[in-house]
Amino acid sequence: MTQAAWIIDQLILQGVTTFCIAPGSRSIPLALAAAEHPKAEIVTHFDERGLGFYALGFGKGSGKPAAVIVTSGTAVANLLPATMEAFHSHTPLILLTADRPHELRDCGANQTADQTKIFTGAVQWQQDLSPHLNEKAMRSITAQAVFQSRQGPVHLNCPFQEPLYTPVISFSKGEPVQFSFPKLVSAPFRHSARRGVILLGPLQDPLPVLALAKRLQWPVFADLLSQARRTPSPEQITHFDFLLPLWKQEKPDLILHFGGRFIAKNIASWESGAPLIHVSPYSTLQDPERRLTTRILSDIDSFCERFEAQTDPHWLQSWQSANEQVHTTLITHFASPFTESHAIKDLPADRPIFFGNSMPIRHADRFFFPDHCPQIFANRGLSGIDGNIATAAGIAHALQSPLIAFLGDQTTLHDLNSLALLKKHQILLIISNNFGGGIFDHLPIAKSPHLNTICAAAHDWTFEEAAKMFKIPYLRLTTLNQPCILPFLGICEILSDRVANKEASDLLLRSVSKDHSLAT
Numbered sequence: 001m002t003q004a005a006w007i008i009d010q011l012i013l014q015g016v017t018t019f020c021i022a023p024g025s026r027s028i029p030l031a032l033a034a035a036e037h038p039k040a041e042i043v044t045h046f047d048e049r050g051l052g053f054y055a056l057g058f059g060k061g062s063g064k065p066a067a068v069i070v071t072s073g074t075a076v077a078n079l080l081p082a083t084m085e086a087f088h089s090h091t092p093l094i095l096l097t098a099d100r101p102h103e104l105r106d107c108g109a110n111q112t113a114d115q116t117k118i119f120t121g122a123v124q125w126q127q128d129l130s131p132h133l134n135e136k137a138m139r140s141i142t143a144q145a146v147f148q149s150r151q152g153p154v155h156l157n158c159p160f161q162e163p164l165y166t167p168v169i170s171f172s173k174g175e176p177v178q179f180s181f182p183k184l185v186s187a188p189f190r191h192s193a194r195r196g197v198i199l200l201g202p203l204q205d206p207l208p209v210l211a212l213a214k215r216l217q218w219p220v221f222a223d224l225l226s227q228a229r230r231t232p233s234p235e236q237i238t239h240f241d242f243l244l245p246l247w248k249q250e251k252p253d254l255i256l257h258f259g260g261r262f263i264a265k266n267i268a269s270w271e272s273g274a275p276l277i278h279v280s281p282y283s284t285l286q287d288p289e290r291r292l293t294t295r296i297l298s299d300i301d302s303f304c305e306r307f308e309a310q311t312d313p314h315w316l317q318s319w320q321s322a323n324e325q326v327h328t329t330l331i332t333h334f335a336s337p338f339t340e341s342h343a344i345k346d347l348p349a350d351r352p353i354f355f356g357n358s359m360p361i362r363h364a365d366r367f368f369f370p371d372h373c374p375q376i377f378a379n380r381g382l383s384g385i386d387g388n389i390a391t392a393a394g395i396a397h398a399l400q401s402p403l404i405a406f407l408g409d410q411t412t413l414h415d416l417n418s419l420a421l422l423k424k425h426q427i428l429l430i431i432s433n434n435f436g437g438g439i440f441d442h443l444p445i446a447k448s449p450h451l452n453t454i455c456a457a458a459h460d461w462t463f464e465e466a467a468k469m470f471k472i473p474y475l476r477l478t479t480l481n482q483p484c485i486l487p488f489l490g491i492c493e494i495l496s497d498r499v500a501n502k503e504a505s506d507l508l509l510r511s512v513s514k515d516h517s518l519a520t
């Protein structure tokens with residue numbers, strides 16, 4: 001209990017105040033210390049998998065880690081999916097897993113497995129603590145864990161000896177340990193390019209990059225998760241995803257990539273032929289196509305301030321006018337009958353939105369351009385369809401704000417347990433039910449007679465009864481009716497047809513391609 005109190009108190013001194021707790025016995029010292037600490041905030045959930053995603057969502061929403069407390073055994077393994085997503089999206093997260101002490105390991109004790117390095121490959125840092133560590137060491141390791149968690153998840157495996165419960169806990173007065181990140185680019189960085197393109201991937205703060213684009217008058221291709229849509233600027237070529245496969249005009253002479261991987265696949269397949277520089281504060285490589293010519297490890301703003309290159313006034317204009325053409329084609333497209341992409345284009349933009357993986361995030365990347373774009377979230381580190389409801393709930397918690405979560409039906413089915421987390425927050429969960437995985441209609445497997453069984457997992461379920469079980473208000477719609485959903489909190493299910501969605505999408509691609517090739 002004393003050791004647990006040191007860990008919890010040091011976490012709080014380091015600014016980690018949210019503790020996500022699942023029930024268990026070996027974890028009682030940690031859970032109790034958190035419950036008793038006057039500055040700790042507690043969230044509880046019965047399912048460790050959902051709990052891990054909730055903490056992940058909290059990290060995405062706040063930029064700060066939440067600490068997850070679970071018992072030993074399979075409970076620990078249930079944290080793996082959320083930890084993997086956190087690792088690949090550089091989301092802060094701290095895992096505190098209770099364990100048997102060393103003398104009870106590997107000798108048949110109940111609920112005891114080798115869990116010390118279970119997250120290897122998915123954590124930034126890990127430590128197996130010992131019941132014999134003194135206060136100084138325990139506090140120092142805990143502080144180090146918080147520091148490491150700025151770049152991704154960390155794991156502290158915490159063995160506890162019995163007794164696991166004492167009625168009185170005292171928190172000794174400890175000191176926080178200070179850590180800081182250096183800014184790495186300190187001298188001017190000059191390049192001779194004049195027709196540069198800026199790729200703005202998922203990023204916490206796009207403003208330094210947008211300022212650089214304005215200074216150089218270079219076009220910016222901004223991913224939905226770059227948050228750049230919140231600050232519209234003439235340099236942003238909003239429909240780059242449609243344009244790249246059709247671009248026949250002058251080629252760029254440099255590509256600068258900031259942040260993570262793009263949702264739009266056309267970025268990866270664009271054969272621009274230009275040198276590619278990636279700037280990121282993370283040491284992990286972001287280059288699946290193996291095209292990088294320069295890799296710069298730096299915080300974004302210090303690089304942007306020091307980067308110098310040329311400007312060509314016609315370069316940006318040619319992208320802008322092509323973008324205008326695509327925009328005109330899209331207006332015609334959305335005059336057609338209602339499909340899933342209409343629902344996303346027309347979403348209320350009055351609160352943050354979490355988009356589920358699969359088609360929702362792709363439609364949003366292409367079509368969601370409201371006048372005032374809210375903060376956008378998704379699990380794109382590994383693009384899992386698991387834990388999406390829990391992640392959205394964790395984000396709503398971090399932001400202390402109402403939130404929309406827009407998910408596909410399989411994504412919702414995968415995380416039904418987490419409906420239990422919904423009612424603590426002001427969430428409008430919109431389920432786009434096309435009765436299976438609509439994404440597979442866009443892949444070559446769509447031609448196979450096995451599409452519906454092995455990939456799309458077609459079904460005929462709706463979510464009314466699930467809503468009832470968790471006592472969540474429920475609404476069913478066939479089009480996205482804004483006045484109807486604006487004041488509504490709960491589950492809103494929109495039914496759509498996979499075939500119609502796919503046909504509309506094909507028609508749009510043909511129109512863009514035809515209109516653009518006529519004009520260039």
Ligand SMILES: Cc1ncc(C[n+]2csc(CCOP(=O)(O)OP(=O)(O)O)c2C)c(N)n1
Pocket residue numbers: 356357358359360383384385386407408409410411412434436437438439440
């Ligand atoms: C945990 C996990 N399992 C499987 C997949 C593969 N997968 C990607 S999208 C998808 C279907 C999602 O269907 P749905 O949520 O209904 O959305 P839609 O495709 O209809 O937009 C699947 C199974 C995944 N990304 N993550």
